[in-house]
Amino acid sequence: MITIGVLGLQGAVREHVRAIEASGAQAVIVKRTEQLEEVDGLILPGGESTTMRRLIDKYGFMEPLREFSKTGKPMFGTCAGMILLAKNLIGYEESHIGAMDITVERNAFGRQKDSFEAALSMKGVGEDFIGVFIRAPYVVDVEDHVEVLCTHEDRMVAVRQNHLLAASFHPELTDDHRVTAYFVEMVKEAKMKKVV
8 A cells, every 4th residue: 555645734635635545545644744754655735835835944844845856756746736846936036846847837827716627638647637727827838858748728737757746736626536546656656666
C-alpha cells in the first residue's frame, strides 16, 4: 500500500484525502515536516497561494518541500499548489518551491466570481472529466522537457515534468477521481523504481 500525503496547512485537504482513498491509496494529512519522510508522494492542494506561503514559512516547510521535490518522490500541485511548484511566476521576482520548469500566471482565469467548470481531455487520464477552475492560474510557458497533458481554450492547464505534476483546476472537487488515480499510479511507479 502506498501512502500519499496532503499538505494540511490550508485549502481543499479533506477532499484530496477522499480522492486518494477512492483511488486505492492511503492518505495522510501532513502538518509536521517530519511526516514528509513517511509518505511516498505529496499533494499540494488548492487554496490561496499567498496564505499558503505564509503558513509554509511559519511552520518551516519551505526547505523540506524543496528537498522533497529533489528526492524523486512524486508531487502534485493543484491550483495554488501549481503556483508553489512553478519556477517562474508572472509579475513576481521570486518563486516558492520552484521545482517545475514552468512559468505560471496567477488568477489568470479571473476572480472568484469568474470560477467555472469545463469538460476536459487529459493525456493519460481520458476524456470528458470535469475540471473545476476557481481563481485558477494557468501555465504560460514550459521548457522542452515538460509535457503538456491538458489544455483549455489554448491555455495549458495540466503539465508533467518527470515526477512532478501540476494542474490549474481542482480534480478533488468532483466524484471523478481519474486525475488523482493518475497521480497514484505515478507514485506506485516511482516506488517500484526505488525498490528495483
